[in-house]
Amino acid sequence: MPSVKLQRLSEAEEGEHFRIEKLDIKDGTMKRRLLDLGFVPGCEIIVLQKSPLGDPTAYRVSNTTIALRKEESDHIYGERICDDNK
């Protein structure tokens, strides 16, 4: 399996799937909160919709819709899975 370059969740486009690899966050409270919301390494989420100004963005996470700001999604790294791969 070829190794893939990790990308930020904030770079993923609407409609794309994204598999979370790691959360690179120093702030323990923010990291904990994101984990509690379901942004857990290994899980696959869907980019639902960017708001008109591009921030925040809604994601489908474990059956729930959750919106994140760029300052949060910037620290979530993983693999973009474009829809035509599916």
Added chain:
Amino acid sequence: MTTNEYTVALAGNPNTGKSTLFNVLTGLSQHTGNWPGKTVVYAEGFFTYNHNRYKMVDLPGTYSLYSNSADEEVARNFIIFGKPDVTIVVLDATALERNLNLALQVLEMTSSVIVCLNLMDEAKKKGIRIDAGKLAEKLGVPVVPISARNKEGIDALLKTIDAMVCGKIKTKPIVVRYSPEIEQCMEKLIPRVKEVIGDAYPARWVALRLLDGDMSLLHAFYKLFPSKKEATVYACDGSAKSI
């Protein structure tokens, strides 16, 4: 026949059907109450089953109980300081992965827990099958599948609540183990915590929160204990920091 009154709290993620279950159990006899000093509201209601009277408390839905928000603080404080006889964790059976996070947090706080798998009708529709027995074995507490909206499984739930308050169910909640570094700190901290706050609170959980620098919990304890104890609580915090 004597009647006892027990308190049952409903905890869970947002939108898992807590209020629906609350209404099924209490009928329409609910009113809303305020947690002292907080503007966040939770509902209280009553019902009687097998000669016992129950006070139901419908807590705000949260993804976590680390008090990052007022809702989380209300739910957490009720479970710790309100000391419900039973805490029912209502899980969305169609999104167990996410929901179990909160269940594990509650299991660190109290051992009188019943896990309620709600929205079983939805789960079935989606082809999701859950081995409730296996889950109960792993979590160490009873697991009852229900569909609150269709009033399915309510009898089994009531029987489980009854058995739990009568002491007929011995639970053995799963213990989440942390990294060796954290476990070592806890080993030192737990005896100190017990010294200060006694056995009435879950020492392991309190120690974890102290290690995490949870100031809001510390403040809740200041309020609870007479001023002479403040110094010791501070000392406890101090030793948490020094560990």
